[in-house]
Amino acid sequence: PMGVCPSARMALLRDNFTGLLNPWARPDVLTCTSWGAPIIWDGTFDPAAAQQKALQQNLTIGLTVFAVGRYLEKYLARFLETAERHFMLGQRVVYYVFTERPAAVPRVALAPGRRLRVVRVARERRWQDVSMQRMHTLHEALGGQLGREAHFVLCMDVDQHFRGAFGPEVLAESVAQLHSWHYHWPRRLLPYERDARSAAALVPGDGDFYYHAAVFGGSVAALRGLTSHCARGMQRDRERGLEARWHDESHLNKFFWLHKPAKVLSPEFCWSPEIGRRAEIRRPRLLWAPKEYAVLRD
Ligand code: 2GW
Ligand code: MN
Structure with missing residues (x-):
């Protein structure tokens, strides 16, 4: 169903009066979830107003990435260089790069008010573990310096680069990203974990959207809850000899089914160019790198 659900009208109107959101600007797409969270599409928000509001709040915004x-070598430099051109310009930003080789992190020139911290992590043997271990590592970082210095944090995959403005309009208590391959699929076809023994399992009929683990975020407190939920679920599965279909992403989808995100990002915020042109995708902000599974997943 398109349009704005009535239960959300009051919240949206309030933001509308402050110039932040206009969900009616995009009648071609769904701009509000059934629980009243905005789904932000190009045209439904005012970047300048969001910028002003963020500056008034004197925010520090964290961006975490694992390399x-x-x-x-393959992805980090371009990710950071394009972030310097498009991510939260004019705000205070702290990048957290997690890697097993701190000395190899490229020296990217940062604008004033922006800094980069490198955190050493162990290298997991299996790629699935590299991906899944992120939840546990993020949980610890959020309980430490990152959690003390940032108000909001975005957690991203590294195999992508910025192409358009990615600003404070995305911020909220908890933020989920619509998966660009799945946003128009019927719910019963979404690739949720279906094995009832897994902590990530959703039964048929459950699930709102399929969210992409390449971008999620929120306040430090909300992300502490999210990362501990997902890390615990993966640990429980491991003890039972299970691994969810899409690893950490399956657990993230279970979390957001149980704890609805306060804001949802349209697929423009993490777009796959391999899909080709779509009328509703006006301004992609972040683009996936082409998948090279055959080369990298050995
Ligand atoms: C991952 C897979 C195969 C070979 C290598 C790696 C790998 C991942 C690696 O060697 N080094 C590394 O730092 N990573 C980190 O894990 C990196 O930040 C990367 O972006 C992230 C997730 O791996 P990725 O991007 O190859 O997986 P995708 O793009 O298929 O991601 C989706 O599904 C994943 C679970 O299978 C995650 O949930 C991910 O967040 C999703 O976007
Ligand atoms: Mn990725």
């Missing part, structure tokens, strides 16, 4: 093994 382990070959992903460091």
Whole structure:
């Protein structure tokens, strides 16, 4: 169903009066969830107003990214260089790069008010573990310096680069990203974990959207809850000899089914160019790198 659900009208109107959101600007897409969270599409928000509000609040925004093994040379420099051109310009930003080789992190020139911290992590043997271990590592970082210095944090994959403005309009208590391959699929076809023994399992009929683990975020407190839920679920599965279909992403989808995100990002915020042109995708903000599974997943 398109349009704005009535239960959300009051909240949206309030933001509308402050110039932040206009969900009616995009009648071609769904701009509000059934629980009243905005789904932000190009045209439904005012970047300048969001910028002003963030500056008044004197925010520090964290951006975490893992670059382990070959992903460091392959993706990190472009991710950071394009973030300097598009991510939260004019705000105070702290990048957290997690890697097993701190000395190999490229020296990217940062604008004033922006800094980069490197955190050493162990290198997992299996790639699935590299991906899944992120939840536990993020949980610890959020309980330490990152959690003390940032108000909001975005957690991203490294195999992508910024192409358009990615600003404070995305911020909220908890933020989930619509998966660009799955946003128009019927719910019964979404690739949730279906094995009832897994902590990530959703029964048929459950699930709102399929969210992409390449971008999620929120307040430090909300992310502490999210990362501990997902890390615990993965640990429980491991003890039972299970691994969810899409690893940490399956557990993230279970979390957001149980704890609805306060804001949802349209697929423009993490777009796969391999899909080609779509009328509703006006301004992609972050683009996936082409998948090279055959080369990298050995
Ligand atoms: C991952 C897979 C195969 C070979 C290598 C790696 C790998 C991942 C690696 O060698 N080094 C590394 O730092 N990573 C980190 O894990 C990196 O930040 C990367 O972006 C992230 C997730 O791996 P990725 O991007 O190859 O997986 P995708 O793009 O298929 O991701 C989706 O599904 C994943 C679970 O299978 C995660 O949930 C991910 O967040 C999703 O976007
Ligand atoms: Mn990825």
